[in-house]
Amino acid sequence: MSVPAIAVKNLVKTFGDSTVLNGIDLDIAQGQVSCVIGPSGSGKSTLLRCMAFLEESTKGTIAINGEVLGFAENAKGVRERLPAAANRRIRAQIGMVFQQFNLWPHMTALGNVSEALKTVHKINRKDAEERAMAQLAKVGLGGRANHYPSQLSGGQQQRVAIARALALNPKIMLFDEPTSSLDPELTGEVLNVMRDLAAEGMTMVVVSHEIGFAATVGQQIIFLDHGKVLFTGPPQEVFKRPRNPRLEQFLDTYIDRGASMLL
Amino acid sequence: MSTKLFELLLQASIYTVTISMVSILIGFAIAIIVSAMLLSRQRLFVLPGQIFISFFRGVPLLVQLLLIYNLLPVIGINVPSIVAAIVGLSLCTAAYQAENLRGGFASVPSGLVESAEMVGLTPIQIFRRIKAPIALRLTFPALVNEAILILKASSLVSVVGIVELTRMAQDLAGSTFLPLEIFASAGLIYLAINWIVALAGGLIERSLPGVPR
Amino acid sequence: MTFDINVIFSHLPEIASGACVTIVIWIVAALAAAVLGFLVAVARRFGGVILDRVFGIVIAVLRGTPFLIQIFLVYYGGPFVGLSLDPIPAGVVGLSIYGAAYFSEIFRSGFAAVPKGHIEAGLCVGLTHTQIVRRILLPEMTMLVLPPSLNMTIILMKETAVLSIITVPELTATLSAIGSQQYAFVEALFVLALFYWGLVEITGWLGRLAETKLTRFRFFHI
Numbered sequence: 001m002s003v004p005a006i007a008v009k010n011l012v013k014t015f016g017d018s019t020v021l022n023g024i025d026l027d028i029a030q031g032q033v034s035c036v037i038g039p040s041g042s043g044k045s046t047l048l049r050c051m052a053f054l055e056e057s058t059k060g061t062i063a064i065n066g067e068v069l070g071f072a073e074n075a076k077g078v079r080e081r082l083p084a085a086a087n088r089r090i091r092a093q094i095g096m097v098f099q100q101f102n103l104w105p106h107m108t109a110l111g112n113v114s115e116a117l118k119t120v121h122k123i124n125r126k127d128a129e130e131r132a133m134a135q136l137a138k139v140g141l142g143g144r145a146n147h148y149p150s151q152l153s154g155g156q157q158q159r160v161a162i163a164r165a166l167a168l169n170p171k172i173m174l175f176d177e178p179t180s181s182l183d184p185e186l187t188g189e190v191l192n193v194m195r196d197l198a199a200e201g202m203t204m205v206v207v208s209h210e211i212g213f214a215a216t217v218g219q220q221i222i223f224l225d226h227g228k229v230l231f232t233g234p235p236q237e238v239f240k241r242p243r244n245p246r247l248e249q250f251l252d253t254y255i256d257r258g259a260s261m262l263l
Numbered sequence: 264m265s266t267k268l269f270e271l272l273l274q275a276s277i278y279t280v281t282i283s284m285v286s287i288l289i290g291f292a293i294a295i296i297v298s299a300m301l302l303s304r305q306r307l308f309v310l311p312g313q314i315f316i317s318f319f320r321g322v323p324l325l326v327q328l329l330l331i332y333n334l335l336p337v338i339g340i341n342v343p344s345i346v347a348a349i350v351g352l353s354l355c356t357a358a359y360q361a362e363n364l365r366g367g368f369a370s371v372p373s374g375l376v377e378s379a380e381m382v383g384l385t386p387i388q389i390f391r392r393i394k395a396p397i398a399l400r401l402t403f404p405a406l407v408n409e410a411i412l413i414l415k416a417s418s419l420v421s422v423v424g425i426v427e428l429t430r431m432a433q434d435l436a437g438s439t440f441l442p443l444e445i446f447a448s449a450g451l452i453y454l455a456i457n458w459i460v461a462l463a464g465g466l467i468e469r470s471l472p473g474v475p476r
Numbered sequence: 477m478t479f480d481i482n483v484i485f486s487h488l489p490e491i492a493s494g495a496c497v498t499i500v501i502w503i504v505a506a507l508a509a510a511v512l513g514f515l516v517a518v519a520r521r522f523g524g525v526i527l528d529r530v531f532g533i534v535i536a537v538l539r540g541t542p543f544l545i546q547i548f549l550v551y552y553g554g555p556f557v558g559l560s561l562d563p564i565p566a567g568v569v570g571l572s573i574y575g576a577a578y579f580s581e582i583f584r585s586g587f588a589a590v591p592k593g594h595i596e597a598g599l600c601v602g603l604t605h606t607q608i609v610r611r612i613l614l615p616e617m618t619m620l621v622l623p624p625s626l627n628m629t630i631i632l633m634k635e636t637a638v639l640s641i642i643t644v645p646e647l648t649a650t651l652s653a654i655g656s657q658q659y660a661f662v663e664a665l666f667v668l669a670l671f672y673w674g675l676v677e678i679t680g681w682l683g684r685l686a687e688t689k690l691t692r693f694r695f696f697h698i
Contacts, residue, residue: 052381054377054380054381088383088385091380091381091383092383094381095381095382096378096381098374098377098378100372100374102372102374102375102377102378103378104375104378104379104393104397105375105397105472106396106397106400106471106472108472115382115384115392116382116383116384119384119388119392120382120383120384120385120388121383148472161378164378164382165381165382168382168383317673317677318669318673320676321672321673321676321677322634322669322672322673322676323634323635323636323637323638323648323672324634325637325638325640325641325648326637326648326665326668326669326672327669329648329652329665329668330665330666330668330669333655333661333662333665334661334662334665337661337662411540415540415541415542415543416542417542418542418543418544418545419542419544419638421544422641429542429544429545429548432545432548433548436548436552442548442549442552442553442556443549443553443556443557446545446548446549446552446553447549447553449545450537450541450545450546450549453540453541453542453545454536454537454540454541457540458540
């Protein structure tokens, strides 16, 4: 048995008075595509952000390929913040794609993708830009390398964001509602890139409302409600034969809107 | 009103523009230091920074100029009045520019910083490559605005004896008994200068690639 | 260097008088500017294109030229067009007009910031223009214009110092005179600076207090 790509143990996250994550235990296996679904406010994005250490957990641990990220917790529950440099190193195995794309507006597409290669990995300009170009071509945007984000459509911006994350050869890719900010006709181009990525064997965790994508590409579906994992399983079990009443209720809203693949 | 008088006004306006521009640049340099003090989050630096901004925004510029003009000789620093004037203007604009910079940094969308963290940039690298360039672009309109305010405020250095546009207008109005024409002309020159600055500022702003929306 | 605070104390009556002049001029001019600015903003919005353009040019001139030049025009140039004013009235007039230009822009932005949909809803249920202004526009605007109005009021207070140049006997003129007569510049100017600084901080604090109290009446979320 290989070590899980991401191991979440007893994860709790509170913001002031409200508890958003209420004790999550979860394993993401190597090469697996996991889709996190659930109603709004269930804590899906928070879970993803905790995995990336963009949010600090209140209790519990996250381990990336066996190494604990962010906070270490001993058996007595005593927490210790791990050193920033170690966290940066472990986090380098993760690439993240955001709902708002978060491309840097003062750099071109090429600039965005090559920035970390140049600044963090000290790769010389020419090589960095070559690698960046290759990544951009892979997501179908080789011809737009010198465009600024403001000159790109939403779908194109998101694909540049994916290229930017992939350029650093991550072992795990996290997607936080990658198509939620896009016009409907632009979601396809992004989902296709994600589909190709999954086919290549990338370990992915995707938070999304795109049930069709989850049903066809997902291998493990995680249903989150009120900060707890209510159900996990392969798409067949989750969608075609939901055994959890809350899950059924949640999926019904999709069937009402015509998600026929669930019937 | 003769063209000779207008020429004299125009010549004096060169002092106005020069003094203003020098003060803005020096003020910007001081503002960066003060902003750094505020961002450092060390009480030792934050408090003096806040007091600096509060004082130079709370006291009228005229009083600041009089204070510096009269204070420097008393503590033994003897400088030409033009230096005192520039020091006064610089300190005043520094306080406002520091506030503008603070606002600019606060307006950098946090998502842009997060994506930088995710690709591995260290905090210093994030500041240099992401935060500072974007904050400066966001602050630029306020900077142009401040330039126009300083150009107008420079009229006050006339009270410490600098012969810039307003002083020249006062002297000419007094000797020719044509206050309406003289002051109106001076006003027009100020308008023209401000209009040019606003225009130039707009052009430069449009040429800067990408401000986040 | 000696710092003799007694110079200040021995001249308290004069200083108090100067401070009173500063504060009275400030309050009168600020109120006049706010009222005038509001009327101009209303005229620009509802009075037709020509009025809007004309006022627009006047405001651009008032905002694009130094206050000192405007004051000189009123005080020294006024008599040539039949307007012979003493220093204090000239100061109030000049400051009011200067302030009105800025207030009119503040109110104009306030008008524009009220969502068009709210106005249209009013028209649909049959309200007249005046009723819409009174019952919809003004209440919604108030929260929006409060912070910049507070800011402008503070700016006007600081500009009263400039009036000393046309011999208005306000605080700057008074303390400068005392300072030069008694060779006590530094003391006098420090007191002067502290006075304004204190007044600005207090006004700002009161204004922010008023803002938080009035937030209860916010009609919509921005």
